[in-house]
Amino acid sequence: MPYEAWKDNEYIENLVKELQESGTNVIVGTFDKLINWGRSNSIWPLTFATSCCGIEFVSLGAARFDMARFGWEVARSSPRQADFMMVAGTIVNRMVPVFRRLYDQLAEPKYVIACGSCAISGGPFRNSYHVAKGIEDIVPVDVFVPGCPPRPEAMIYGIMQLSRKIKVEKFFGGVNRQESRKEFLQTHPID
Amino acid sequence: MQDTTIVNNTFDFGTITTPVNDWLNSFMPQWLTTTVECVAVGVGLLLVYALLALFYIYFERKVCAFFQCRLGPNRVGPWGLLQSFADMFKILIKELIELRHIDKFLFALAPYLVIIASMLCFACLPWGNGLQIIDFNIGIFFLIACSSIGVLGILLAGWSSNNKFTLIGALRSGAQMVSYELSIGLCIVTMVCLAGTMSITGIVEAQTDTWFIFKGHIAALIAFIIYMIAGTAETNRGPFDLPEAESELTAGYHTEYSGIHFGFFYLAEYLNLFIVSGVATLLFFGGWMPLHISGWDGFNMVMDYIPTPIWFIGKAVALSFIIIWFKWTFPRLRIDQLLSLEWKYLLPINLFNLVLMVALITLGLTL
Amino acid sequence: MANLQEKIAKQFAGTPIAVDNSGMPQLTVENGAWHDTALVLRDTIGMDYLVTIVGIDRGETLGCIYYMMSSTTGETCSVRVDAVPDRETPHIPSVADVWRIAEIYEREVYDFYGIIFIGNQDMRRLFLNIDWKGYPLRKDYNDDPALNPVSTENERQSDNTDVYSLDENGKVVKKERAIFQPDDFVVNIGPQHPATHGVLRFRTAVDGETIKKIDVYMGYIHRGVEKLCESLQYPQTLHFMDRLDYFSAQNYHHGLALLYEKAAGIEVPRRAQVIRVMMDELSRIASHCLFMGTYCMDLGATTMLFYTLRVREQILDIFEKTCGARMTFNYPCIGGVMQDLHPDFVKDVKELLAVIPANIKEYNKIFTGNVIAKNRMEGVGVLSKEDAISYGVTGPSGRASGWACDIRKLLPYSIYSELDFEEITRTEGDSMARFKVRLDEIEQSARILEQLVDNIPDGDYCAKVPKVLKLPQGEWFQMVEGCRGVFGVYLNSDGGNKPYRLKLATPCIALAAVVDHITTGNKIADLITIGGSLDYIVPDMDR
Structure with missing residues (x-):
């Protein structure tokens, strides 16, 4: 995808700038690049879906949208072997502990994509007594993909954004664990 | 038996390795030479092992994509060739999750057992004329013995994870592999009868004039079909992938493994696929032996120009394609159906087939 | 009556x-x-x-x-x-x-x-x-x-x-x-498990590979739709129907719209009725296609999924052109449908009808005739007719047990009484029958579409409906045939513009409830076969 086609370049660029401020060693930098190349090109999803968005995720794997082109088709059923979790669907109170546990079971580095308005904010069910109002209170989220449900193209775009984000990570010396969005916003206030 | 006018003219890799050995011996003591050679061969083997496994992962993903009217990996590197390399880099540095309430030693041991078993078998394969790494008079027997270690690893993995799913997966796998090993063993015995030797080089050389699948016609064909079925089961691949039946037991016996430990299972699975097809090649399609047809001397000469490792790997990959084809076509069997297939059908047929083969040989009815 | x-x-x-x-x-x-x-x-x-x-x-x-x-x-x-x-x-x-x-x-x-x-x-x-x-x-x-x-x-x-x-x-x-008995070996299947088709949880007591008892836990996607509806105006409640059984979105919408129209006494234009029925049948085909795909995937035949999704994508294209969405259409509304049909609709439907017979033949070739598939499905999870009725198992699963429970025939609504189609029933009641009923229903739906595609009348696509809809005091009940069974809606109105009580009686809750009854004594792998063949949608049962 050409650089201009991306929508939110400032965010990624700021991230890169901040990471480069400390400067990197040539060898370490090369290794970092290699590792990030591997990581960003091999992101395996966890088979996780609660409702409608999950069906669009199935469509994403099917012939028309074919996520296998990017190497994302190795959907693992065991969270230990997956890299990211596409939270496709509503998370309700009763599901929250299960969901949180699944997140904890993912092996580092792990990423979360909030897919669809239910996962982002509770969506049409926001006023319900039994729905979690967005998953970012429960787990840190890397990419938000809006829609109800998002189209498979939007999901592809979302995962590609995640892949870009992984590319600028640091393996050596950097903070490998992810910050929660809350911490991130404290250090990067939006004005 | 026909008169063996066919001569094997393929390039003997012994003509390279022997001088190297002599040259090393010229300035080093015997024991050091052996050590150096062992290390060199080991490193080479590891490299080939890893590359083949990565190729197989890519191969399977591509083949499966074409079965399903998709494109398969095509973004990472040209035609997506680097996809499995990216996967491997990722798996290498992925976190190894430490679990509580498990048998830590066995848990860590299991993936190594699996991978060592598959590596040992891998080393036994006849790579080419003179490229035999482990070669002794009971080579094929050694190969079966090594391949049986793998099931131990799977059982340990399932048991030590302290998880009910993995336990069920491991028990299924134990029952399945022990049963199907019987079929594989009998198929091999059938073919050993025909070859008259258990040495791997011997088996290959016995197929100079005709491959065993033609030589033993009916009996060999039956043995081949049974071997392919049992081999698919032995590698835990669909339609026999019960131990890791995704829709039943999440990921089966390796549910709790992460990072490179899971990578070992993943690699071993694909390598076992290669080994099963490799052994089938050895037993039925002449190992590294080129296709020879008696009387067609020119044809035979041309065939001999193709390097023997290419013959071997080519044949093995073609056979693996059939096994992959199985997986992406058939639904999965149920455990009781799986076992009854082995004990009620394959085993009796196999025993009968062994008798048939012996009869064919004693009556001289082989080609 | x-x-x-x-x-x-x-x-x-x-x-x-x-x-x-x-x-x-x-x-x-x-x-x-x-x-x-x-x-x-x-x-x-x-x-x-x-x-x-x-x-x-x-x-x-x-x-x-x-x-x-x-x-x-x-x-x-x-x-x-x-x-x-x-x-x-x-x-x-x-x-x-x-x-x-x-x-x-x-x-x-x-x-x-x-x-x-x-x-x-x-x-x-x-x-x-x-x-x-x-x-x-x-x-x-x-x-x-x-x-x-x-x-x-x-x-x-x-x-x-x-x-x-x-x-x-x-x-x-x-x-x-x-x-459970004190010495039962209880395996927890779900809520996050690939076989449960969503977040359903089975606590399964097993003896080796044999299932002794299943305890079903629901509610992992309970979103309180019924309570939410009580605080929303009538037209606003419709969009939840897309998100219950997302494959029967059109049918459920249709059902609720019918209920409101009955209560408000609104006459639906003929054109809108035809469009609604066509949409219902299109989504039935799409739903059954996805069922077959995921079911075969559960049984290990992954490739089938991709062949069935091909047809589904084609139907989604038709939907998308008219409704503007791939899944949550929000298309039927009170008094008719939201927008008029896309100009390409008739052409697209005809193209679809042309490819369906070939596809069904292909599915039969790949899967139905397969020996392994037969062994896995035949005689597994037999549900007798009496039990199907007692457990309220409707839809294709009920019809596979021999119970002619199609609301389109029993209590025809909209224009179904004028249409010529067969109700598929089978007597075996096993997983294979449930599979085949759906396969045959695709043909019947195609038949309905064939009858209607050239006969879409001109006229309004939506009746005049007051901006703020107030329904008189009273109780109403309406049943329609969803893709998985009988979908009933109960409305209690207190005369205002919001429902006093809206009860959504969805078919999947019965499908999940019957799992324990027909799985006991079978193998773990059969649980997947049976669960898959019942084809429940978890958000539909949890609401």
Whole structure:
């Protein structure tokens, strides 16, 4: 995808700038690049879906949208072997502990994509007594993909954004664990 | 038996390795030479092992994509060739999750057992004329013995994870592999009868004039079909992938493994696929032996120009394609159906087939 | 209907019989006499299929309305039972032994209203956690999030269930009963498990590979749609129908729209009716295609999924052109449909109809005729006709057991009575039959489409509907045929512009409830076969 086609370049660029401020060693930098190349090109999803968005995720794997082109088709059923979790669907109170546990079971580095308005904010069910109002209170989220449900193209775009984000990570010396969005916003206030 | 006018003219890799050995011996003591050679061969083997496994992962993903009217990996590197390399880099540095309430030693041991078993078998394969790494008079027997270690690893993995799913997966796998090993063993015995030797080089050389699948016609064909079925089961691949039946037991016996430990299972699975097809090649399609047809001397000469490792790997990959084809076509069997297939059908047929083969040989009815 | 009313009047002389706004006879039964009345209703009147139990909070009292239907004639009636004695410990005799499905429906009512059913052997909460405070569908429910916070702590669970009985003074006595035997090996399948088609959870007692008992846990995607509807205006409630059974989105929309139109007395233009029926049938094909794909994937034949999704994508394209979305269409509205058809609609449908026969042939070739598939499916999970009716298993699963339960034939709505199509039934009742029924239903749906595609009348696509829709006071009930079975909607209006009570009786809850009954004694792998062949959608059962 050409650089201009991306929508939110400032965010990624700021991230890169901040990471480069400390400067990197040539060898370490090369290794970092290699590792990030591997990581960003091999992101395996966890088979996780609660409702409608999950069906669009199935469509994403099917012939028309074919996520296998990017190497994302190795959907693992065991969270230990997956890299990211596409939270496709509503998370309700009763599901929250299960969901949180699944997140904890993912092996580092792990990423979360909030897919669809239910996962982002509770969506049409926001006023319900039994729905979690967005998953970012429960787990840190890397990419938000809006829609109800998002189209498979939007999901592809979302995962590609995640892949870009992984590319600028640091393996050596950097903070490998992810910050929660809350911490991130404290250090990067939006004005 | 026909008169063996066919001569094997393929390039003997012994003509390279022997001088190297002599040259090393010229300035080093015997024991050091052996050590150096062992290390060199080991490193080479590891490299080939890893590359083949990565190729197989890519191969399977591509083949499966074409079965399903998709494109398969095509973004990472040209035609997506680097996809499995990216996967491997990722798996290498992925976190190894430490679990509580498990048998830590066995848990860590299991993936190594699996991978060592598959590596040992891998080393036994006849790579080419003179490229035999482990070669002794009971080579094929050694190969079966090594391949049986793998099931131990799977059982340990399932048991030590302290998880009910993995336990069920491991028990299924134990029952399945022990049963199907019987079929594989009998198929091999059938073919050993025909070859008259258990040495791997011997088996290959016995197929100079005709491959065993033609030589033993009916009996060999039956043995081949049974071997392919049992081999698919032995590698835990669909339609026999019960131990890791995704829709039943999440990921089966390796549910709790992460990072490179899971990578070992993943690699071993694909390598076992290669080994099963490799052994089938050895037993039925002449190992590294080129296709020879008696009387067609020119044809035979041309065939001999193709390097023997290419013959071997080519044949093995073609056979693996059939096994992959199985997986992406058939639904999965149920455990009781799986076992009854082995004990009620394959085993009796196999025993009968062994008798048939012996009869064919004693009556001289082989080609 | 008149016939049924006479029969009931003769049987229950002295019991007040009303007729609700849908023209359905409604009995009001004394609390204590309910169990005996239920038996009479089932055995003498022939009301052998319990459609749903609607719990309702009438302010002073709590109560239930039981909707039931005759499985052969399609006659429906309802029974109103009020809970005694007060709002603190309201109770009603259980009818779980009359209709098996009542066990789980009663649990649902208990969960929402706190009504205790005396004699029900399993009186746990169904959707909410066992330590949930309050009963959410009561009108005085306190929905302060501080009372029931979103917690990441593991949910507390009990191995026991409650059984209530009445002592001689009429007081409610609670007893605990263990769900599993003490030495059972219990495997927890779900809620995050690839085979459960969503977040359903089975606690499965196994003996080796053989299943001894299954305890179904629902509620991992319970979103409280019914409660949400009570705070929304009538047209606003429609969009939730897309998100229950997302494959039957059009059908459910159709059902709810029909109900509102009946209540408001709106005449739907012919063009809109035809469009709705065509959309229903298109989504039925799409739904059955996806069923076959995921089912085969569950059985290990992954490739089939990609072939069936090909047809589904084609249908989604048709939907997308007209409705503007791939899944949540929000297309049928009160009085008709949202927008007019896309100009390409007729052409696209014809193209689709042209490829369906070839595809079905291909599916049969790949999967149905396969020896392994046959061995896996034939004779596995046999559900008899009697059990199907008693458990309320409708839709293709019910028809596979020989029960002709298609609402399109039994109680035709919209223009279905004019159409020529067959109701597919089979007698085997096993997983293979359930699979084949769906395969054949695709052909029948295609037949309906063929009849309609050239006969879409001109005219308005939507009737004139007031901006703010107020429905008169009363009760209505409407059933339609979703892709997975009978979808019933109950509406109680107090004369305002919001529903006082909207009950969505979805088919999947019965499909999940029957799993335990037909899986016991089979292998673990059969659980996947059976669950897959029943084809439940978890958001549909949890709502």
